[in-house]
Amino acid sequence: MSKTETDFSRRRTLVLVGSVSMLFITGGGMFMIVVALKEMAVDFGWPREVPSLAFSLQFIGSGFGGLIMGRIVDRLGFGAPAFLASIMVGSGGMLVSAIDSAWQLYAIYLVMFGLSGQGALAAPALANIARWYTRHRGRAVGIVASGQALAGIVWLPVFGYVMPEIGWRSMFFWYGLFSLCIMLPLCFIVYHKPPVQQSDGLERTTSGSIKSLKVPKISDSTLQKGLCFAIFGCCVAMSLPLGHLVSFVTDRGHPIQNAVGVQSTMLLCAFISRALLLGLLSDRWGGIRALLIFASVQAVMLVVFTITYQLWVLYVVAALFGLGYGGLFPVYAVAIRDHLPITEVGKRTGVVFFVGAVAMGFGGWIGGYLFDQTGSYTLPFLIGAVFNAGTVILVLYLMHRLRGFLPGRLAET
Incomplete structure (x- = not known):
């Protein structure tokens, strides 16, 4: 294996590890409100639909965020969305610890955890890693996506143990601080852009001419x-x-x-x-x-x-x-x-x-x-x-x- 191939393989592996780690950490924000739902409702005298709606707004925000961040990934790579998500998820966790009204919770989960949090990571991370791999593309995408699934397995019992000890406000604050401290350094790992590849899907000969191929019967x-x-x-x-x-x-x-x-x-x-x-x-x-x-x-x-x-x-x-x-x-x-x-x-x-x-x-x-x-x-x-x-x-x-x-x-x- 040449030095160029070795460097490429190393960068690709770093991007994969960094991506799955970031999705695992941000997945905690997704599940944290599930654990804190009842206590939040009791503390504020809210019906449970208030924190439940915040949980749903996170998904809606992430959908809109994916639309915007997908274009940024195509042009600038994954580094910029990853940095934005790191700041927003970490800051969002700490801000939730200080809320005193429902609209603040809605805004944080819609914009910080959703639009610029999960929206800047989920779809962009999968799209980015798919461009790094060819022969084992599915395996790479699956490994990165498993970060969110692993978050549900790990973070739920962690939050379930921590919250009765320190309360939901402290739990959100320390999660936010932890996210900032870990995710910001990871941004320097995932900033590498994937190599430029042919985008037309046409097979070429060794001389560079294009072979004649059938065109799919679907645009x-x-x-x-x-x-x-x-x-x-x-x-x-x-x-x-x-x-x-x-x-x-x-x-x-x-x-x-x-x-x-x-x-x-x-x-x-x-x-x-x-x-x-x-x-x-x-x-x-x-x-x-x-x-x-x-x-x-x-x-x-x-x-x-x-x-x-x-x-x-x-x-x-x-x-x-x-x-x-x-x-x-x-x-x-x-x-x-x-x-x-x-x-x-x-x-x-x-x-x-x-x-x-x-x-x-x-x-x-x-x-x-x-x-x-x-x-x-x-x-x-x-x-x-x-x-x-x-x-x-x-x-x-x-x-x-x-x-x-x-x-x-x-x-x-």
């Missing part, structure tokens, strides 16, 4: 629209167990400790899916085919949830659902890199992930609304499965239009 804009509709369907379905699984399990007559255990099992399997299965499937068969597999598993398990009552079966179904949903969101970054121009990966990933963020918010809301109307989660889970089935059908259609170009036009570049 770039049509493919992106298809991915937007697909992610909407699967994210509506995904958000229902994510936001309501603990309540669903307790409604089945099981104690809260078991319900939390079922949720933790789902998150653990989601981490395994992102860290291992995403790379294994997408590197072997391409992002579109991997998307079909993950979406199909999620749809089936969502239906099975509605007919499951025994605790051990709930654990099994939650584990399988986690394996499906864990790979779903990040696999879109692989599919975009496989089939769309590399110079527009950041922008296009931001657009698709924005639709996904809106779908997550809609799914979480519709689950609670339909439960209030029916007194059961059966109808919302089945509606989520219908949305998910629409994703499966749409992905099959995209595979048909892309036949002859799977796993991807750029899969071997």
Whole structure:
């Protein structure tokens, strides 16, 4: 291996490690308010919908942030969004510790944790790492995306232990300070820009001339629209167990400790899916085919949830659902890199992930609304499965239009 290749491999590895570390740390801000929700509501005399809305605003903000930051990644690289997110998440945590009204909490979670926090990291980090890797692109994207899944596994019990000891205000403050101290140095690791590669997806001879290749029977804009509709369907379905699984399990007559255990099992399997299965499937068969597999598993398990009552079966179904949903969101970054121009990966990933963020918010809301109307989660889970089935059908259609170009036009570049 030449010195140039060694330097490239070292920079690429540093960017990967730095990216997954930043997503892991910022994931704490996402889950912190879940732990503090009840205590916040009691301290201020709020209904629980106030901190719950702040949690939802974070997703909406991150969607809009991804739209903006995706373009910045295409032009300037990942360093600038990473620096912005480090400042905003750290400062946001410390500011939450001093709030005295609901609008302050909303503003911090919408703008600092959402728009310029998760919005500057989630989609941009996945789009950026997809441009660094070729042969093992899916594995790299999965490892980076696993940072958020790992955050749910690690931060939830940490916050659950710390908050009763020091209170929610001190917990937010020290988390914010910790984030600043760790994430700012990481910015100097992830600032490297990926190498410039051919963006037209055409095969070239050794002399530089372009070989004659067939053109896919689908335009770039049509493919992106298809991915937007697909992610909407699967994210509506995904958000229902994510936001309501603990309540669903307790409604089945099981104690809260078991319900939390079922949720933790789902998150653990989601981490395994992102860290291992995403790379294994997408590197072997391409992002579109991997998307079909993950979406199909999620749809089936969502239906099975509605007919499951025994605790051990709930654990099994939650584990399988986690394996499906864990790979779903990040696999879109692989599919975009496989089939769309590399110079527009950041922008296009931001657009698709924005639709996904809106779908997550809609799914979480519709689950609670339909439960209030029916007194059961059966109808919302089945509606989520219908949305998910629409994703499966749409992905099959995209595979048909892309036949002859799977796993991807750029899969071997």
